[in-house]
Amino acid sequence: MQYQDLIDACQTEWQAYTKHDFVTQLASGNLPKDSFLHYLKQDFLFLKQYARAYALAVYKANSLTDMRQALPTLNALLSSEISHHVSFCQDWGLSEAQMEQEREDFGTLAYTRYVLDAGMSGNLVDLYAALAPCSIGYAVIGEQISLDANTLWENNPYRSWIELYAGDDYQGHAKQGALYFNTLLANIDIKSERGQQLIEVFCTATRMEIAFWQQGLNATN
Amino acid sequence: MQYQDLIDACQTEWQAYTKHDFVTQLASGNLPKDSFLHYLKQDFLFLKQYARAYALAVYKANSLTDMRQALPTLNALLSSEISHHVSFCQDWGLSEAQMEQEREDFGTLAYTRYVLDAGMSGNLVDLYAALAPCSIGYAVIGEQISLDANTLWENNPYRSWIELYAGDDYQGHAKQGALYFNTLLANIDIKSERGQQLIEVFCTATRMEIAFWQQGLNATN
Amino acid sequence: MQYQDLIDACQTEWQAYTKHDFVTQLASGNLPKDSFLHYLKQDFLFLKQYARAYALAVYKANSLTDMRQALPTLNALLSSEISHHVSFCQDWGLSEAQMEQEREDFGTLAYTRYVLDAGMSGNLVDLYAALAPCSIGYAVIGEQISLDANTLWENNPYRSWIELYAGDDYQGHAKQGALYFNTLLANIDIKSERGQQLIEVFCTATRMEIAFWQQGLNATN
Amino acid sequence: MQYQDLIDACQTEWQAYTKHDFVTQLASGNLPKDSFLHYLKQDFLFLKQYARAYALAVYKANSLTDMRQALPTLNALLSSEISHHVSFCQDWGLSEAQMEQEREDFGTLAYTRYVLDAGMSGNLVDLYAALAPCSIGYAVIGEQISLDANTLWENNPYRSWIELYAGDDYQGHAKQGALYFNTLLANIDIKSERGQQLIEVFCTATRMEIAFWQQGLNATN
Numbered sequence: 001m002q003y004q005d006l007i008d009a010c011q012t013e014w015q016a017y018t019k020h021d022f023v024t025q026l027a028s029g030n031l032p033k034d035s036f037l038h039y040l041k042q043d044f045l046f047l048k049q050y051a052r053a054y055a056l057a058v059y060k061a062n063s064l065t066d067m068r069q070a071l072p073t074l075n076a077l078l079s080s081e082i083s084h085h086v087s088f089c090q091d092w093g094l095s096e097a098q099m100e101q102e103r104e105d106f107g108t109l110a111y112t113r114y115v116l117d118a119g120m121s122g123n124l125v126d127l128y129a130a131l132a133p134c135s136i137g138y139a140v141i142g143e144q145i146s147l148d149a150n151t152l153w154e155n156n157p158y159r160s161w162i163e164l165y166a167g168d169d170y171q172g173h174a175k176q177g178a179l180y181f182n183t184l185l186a187n188i189d190i191k192s193e194r195g196q197q198l199i200e201v202f203c204t205a206t207r208m209e210i211a212f213w214q215q216g217l218n219a220t221n
Numbered sequence: 222m223q224y225q226d227l228i229d230a231c232q233t234e235w236q237a238y239t240k241h242d243f244v245t246q247l248a249s250g251n252l253p254k255d256s257f258l259h260y261l262k263q264d265f266l267f268l269k270q271y272a273r274a275y276a277l278a279v280y281k282a283n284s285l286t287d288m289r290q291a292l293p294t295l296n297a298l299l300s301s302e303i304s305h306h307v308s309f310c311q312d313w314g315l316s317e318a319q320m321e322q323e324r325e326d327f328g329t330l331a332y333t334r335y336v337l338d339a340g341m342s343g344n345l346v347d348l349y350a351a352l353a354p355c356s357i358g359y360a361v362i363g364e365q366i367s368l369d370a371n372t373l374w375e376n377n378p379y380r381s382w383i384e385l386y387a388g389d390d391y392q393g394h395a396k397q398g399a400l401y402f403n404t405l406l407a408n409i410d411i412k413s414e415r416g417q418q419l420i421e422v423f424c425t426a427t428r429m430e431i432a433f434w435q436q437g438l439n440a441t442n
Numbered sequence: 443m444q445y446q447d448l449i450d451a452c453q454t455e456w457q458a459y460t461k462h463d464f465v466t467q468l469a470s471g472n473l474p475k476d477s478f479l480h481y482l483k484q485d486f487l488f489l490k491q492y493a494r495a496y497a498l499a500v501y502k503a504n505s506l507t508d509m510r511q512a513l514p515t516l517n518a519l520l521s522s523e524i525s526h527h528v529s530f531c532q533d534w535g536l537s538e539a540q541m542e543q544e545r546e547d548f549g550t551l552a553y554t555r556y557v558l559d560a561g562m563s564g565n566l567v568d569l570y571a572a573l574a575p576c577s578i579g580y581a582v583i584g585e586q587i588s589l590d591a592n593t594l595w596e597n598n599p600y601r602s603w604i605e606l607y608a609g610d611d612y613q614g615h616a617k618q619g620a621l622y623f624n625t626l627l628a629n630i631d632i633k634s635e636r637g638q639q640l641i642e643v644f645c646t647a648t649r650m651e652i653a654f655w656q657q658g659l660n661a662t663n
Numbered sequence: 664m665q666y667q668d669l670i671d672a673c674q675t676e677w678q679a680y681t682k683h684d685f686v687t688q689l690a691s692g693n694l695p696k697d698s699f700l701h702y703l704k705q706d707f708l709f710l711k712q713y714a715r716a717y718a719l720a721v722y723k724a725n726s727l728t729d730m731r732q733a734l735p736t737l738n739a740l741l742s743s744e745i746s747h748h749v750s751f752c753q754d755w756g757l758s759e760a761q762m763e764q765e766r767e768d769f770g771t772l773a774y775t776r777y778v779l780d781a782g783m784s785g786n787l788v789d790l791y792a793a794l795a796p797c798s799i800g801y802a803v804i805g806e807q808i809s810l811d812a813n814t815l816w817e818n819n820p821y822r823s824w825i826e827l828y829a830g831d832d833y834q835g836h837a838k839q840g841a842l843y844f845n846t847l848l849a850n851i852d853i854k855s856e857r858g859q860q861l862i863e864v865f866c867t868a869t870r871m872e873i874a875f876w877q878q879g880l881n882a883t884n
Contacts, residue, residue, distance in 0.1 A: 058718030060563050106331050113334030121502050123565040279497030281784050344786040548773050555776030
């Protein structure tokens with residue numbers, strides 16, 4: 001099987017995630033600032049746990065090849081992606097230290113700890129199946145926004161976010177990661193018990209993405 | 222420090238948890254059946270993960286004494302507690318296999334995976350600090366309900382739940398576990414960095430308990 | 443594949459393990475007491491770690507069925523098997539507490555920590571592949587000794603050991619565990635990359651068994 | 664306590680490790696090539712597992728500060744240190760792929776899996792206590808050799824090894840890591856139960872270092 005088979009097996013959740021109101025409003029620049037700020041602070045905490053999960057991928061690797069595959073992502077998470085969020089939040093007067101003191105919201109805890117536990121209790125393939133909705137989904141969303149005629153570019157307060165995930169760096173990195181994930185999936189039949197387990201992991205993580213967007217939207221209420 | 226110090230350090234959350242509307246309505250028999258049923262199905266899934274956490278406590282133990290401490294709880298979870306839920310749900314026509322197929326709700330995922338990750342990434346003390354709000358809290362709640370004059374006993378549809386957690390078996394087991402937890406905490410100063418970490422773990426798990434009750438209440442909407 | 447395929451794939455190591463001089467000398471009663479005592483003390487420490495590995499199997503399980511499969515073994519290890527070693531050593535004046543204070547020898551550390559790490563970094567199947575050489579091998583050895591005409595029964599100082607592993611309890615338990623392992627292996631092709639990984643785990647654990655016997659023999663020198 | 668307290672508590676093992684015949688012979692250039700080659704191939708496999716342990720340190724970290732502390736070491740292990748061994752072995756006609764196919768010897772398995780399990784079952788401090796004998800010890804040995812008048816520099820076939828560990832890069836990195844370890848130990852009393860556990864971990868890992876040198880020496884027999 002390939003990663004697209006996982007997406008196909010969770011179409012309802014995948015559409016609800018990649019076309020969530022949070023995404024549409026962000027693209028049009030209409031997303032309330034409180035929503036975005038809440039999202040960004042929680043996503044900062046998310047990325048910290050997500051980096052732990054990529055460290056777990058190095059721990060779980062059998063070969064140097066697999067170890068070296070996960071390491072650049074770990075480095076990128078702890079530098080560029082987290083840095084974007086920190087520098088964005090600094091414009092609101094929040095320092096990295098303050099952001100790290102924020103309480104993790106339920107959606108943040110649910111998503112990140114699910115990924116970590118799925119990866120720890122399963123093997124490397126389970127871990128990547130739990131990581132994939134985020135890494136692949138954000139690339140899909142970034143591209144989708146950048147191609148959408150309705151996207152507001154001028155004066156969109158969230159433009160730097162769009163540019164981060166639609167940019168060549170992230171897109172190239174995500175594509176490379178997705179191809180690697182395909183090599184891990186190559187010998188697994190989607191109809192086998194193992195294949196069904198991986199669908200379960202991928203769908204659950206996708207459900208968590210939906211809840212994570214919603215958590216941002218809810219923050220204005 | 223002692224476990225009571227952890228409770229004292231999280232009083233707001235502890236009160237919100239142990240005196241939650243879900244608990245009050247359950248004691249008075251006024252809890253909507255849909256709420257209880259949703260809770261019970263999710264709690265079944267919760268107990269399965271909670272049993273994994275006690276298995277982790279055996280794995281994390283340094284001594285035979287510590288291993289033998291966790292084992293009876295693991296046995297009890299996989300027999301009496303889960304059995305109660307299964308037999309209760311059978312009256313609604315749900316088999317254990319069907320219950321195991323239910324989707325884990327967000328609150329269930331957030332709570333259980335947080336406990337498992339706190340325990341895996343920390344050591345045995347962190348694990349018990351994450352487990353304590355449930356094991357100690359349910360004993361507190363069970364006793365509180367059984368002593369409360371407002372509690373409805375006759376024809377309370379949730380009586381078997383109250384009897385389970387107010388009963389001598391659970392109460393004795395929880396007390397023994399709490400005393401053991403005290404021995405693990407004995408040499409840790411609550412004001413030290415280590416003490417503060419444990420407060421953070423205990424409070425986060427308590428927050429998850431509140432969300433877990435709320436998840437049940439919300440199920441009727 | 444089935445567990446016998448793993449044995450077939452590691453025939454050299456398997457023969458060296460199950461027909462090791464330590465085993466032959468134990469069966470004939472000619473094993474030096476120092477060798478046996480060293481072995482027994484280290485095996486006591488081994489069983490403690492081995493019990494941690496079965497706790498890990500509960501943690502790693504996806505279903506209640508899988509959890510309930512590992513639990514009886516965990517209970518048996520912490521009661522009957524460890525008790526045999528303790529009661530045997532008490533005849534030499536060693537208490538359980540003293541045995542737990544013994545230093546783990548290199549072979550003990552290598553074997554047990556390899557099993558634990560193979561299980562933690564892989565999934566449930568990797569864990570059972572690492573556990574199998576001991577659980578299945580001791581049953582094979584127990585039966586082999588009990589059927590061997592050269593086995594000394596009268597006045598064999600190691601008779602209780604033989605009776606433990608040749609006895610119906612251990613044999614039945616091991617057989618049941620081996621059949622369960624077969625269900626985990628059923629959908630895995632031994633020639634696939636996954637199959638080759640499992641051979642690697644099984645062979646490495648078998649190599650550790652050889653070293654563990656040798657460690658006992660060396661103790662007299 | 665400080666890391667020096669751990670060294671002081673394991674003086675016998677520490678001396679046997681840092682002044683092992685393998686080290687003396689390597690410094691004088693008299694070490695048999697087979698010994699060194701066996702050591703280097705096994706150390707290559709060791710470093711791969713050791714890198715997994717530093718990845719575990721990122722996973723185990725509570726703060727971004729702790730995560731960013733472990734990451735440079737992980738990067739260095741997977742690049743410069745492993746590269747040294749690979750390029751050294753290429754002079755003997757061995758490729759990295761061939762080295763990765765070598766069987767892990769008992770001493771390699773015992774040491775690495777002990778570190779990984781001590782770190783996984785304990786917390787971040789246990790992990791660093793298990794890592795310290797290698798990271799700090801190699802810096803001590805590197806400096807000791809470079810200051811020793813008996814060290815052969817000209818035509819010493821192992822000169823690149825000495826230069827690697829006596830060099831400013833490794834020395835500076837190890838010193839920084841040791842100071843960080845001191846901050847983790849600062850609030851732990853060496854006489855407390857926790858302190859005694861850490862001594863146990865540190866001493867066991869040091870015993871493994873001795874066995875690792877010996878494994879190299881034995882390779883000529």
